[in-house]
Amino acid sequence: MIISEFERDVYRVVKLIPKGKVSTYGQIAKKIGRPDSARAVGNALNKNPFAPLVPCHRVVKGNGELGGYNGGCSNKQKLLRTEGVIIKNNKITDFEKILNKFDN
DNA sequence: GTGTTGACCACAG
DNA sequence: GCTGTGGCCAACA
Numbered sequence: 070m071i072i073s074e075f076e077r078d079v080y081r082v083v084k085l086i087p088k089g090k091v092s093t094y095g096q097i098a099k100k101i102g103r104p105d106s107a108r109a110v111g112n113a114l115n116k117n118p119f120a121p122l123v124p125c126h127r128v129v130k131g132n133g134e135l136g137g138y139n140g141g142c143s144n145k146q147k148l149l150r151t152e153g154v155i156i157k158n159n160k161i162t163d164f165e166k167i168l169n170k171f172d173n
Numbered sequence: 174g175t176g177t178t179g180a181c182c183a184c185a186g
Numbered sequence: 187g188c189t190g191t192g193g194c195c196a197a198c199a
Contacts, residue, residue: 111179
């Protein structure tokens with residue numbers, strides 16, 4: 070399985086998200102140097118060649134909603150709650166508090 | 174090779 | 187607050 074440098078960066082950053090925290094497509098995109106390519110980030114995670122390795126459940130939309138990945142990672146929501154992330158109606162409670170902004 | 178689509182975000186009206 | 191448009195990367199028809 071060979072992937073592009075872009076996707077590799079995406080997975081690298083996503084894996085850096087600490088337990089109990091989440092991030093957004095936009096933040097990840099910005100971190101890897103493509104602030105306008107949140108779509109490509111989602112696409113990379115959609116393929117998800119590192120399914121258990123990349124915590125896709127810690128990646129959500131910019132407004133705190135879970136997003137459309139819900140179909141494949143629904144059980145991960147419960148896992149997030151176990152890690153301390155409160156999820157309410159497919160939305161993250163205290164989203165800004167647990168949001169891991171890769172702000173260097 | 175061109176156009177469309179996809180787990181999206183930001184800006185303008 | 188909602189809608190439309192522009193923007194990036196990769197995959198598919």
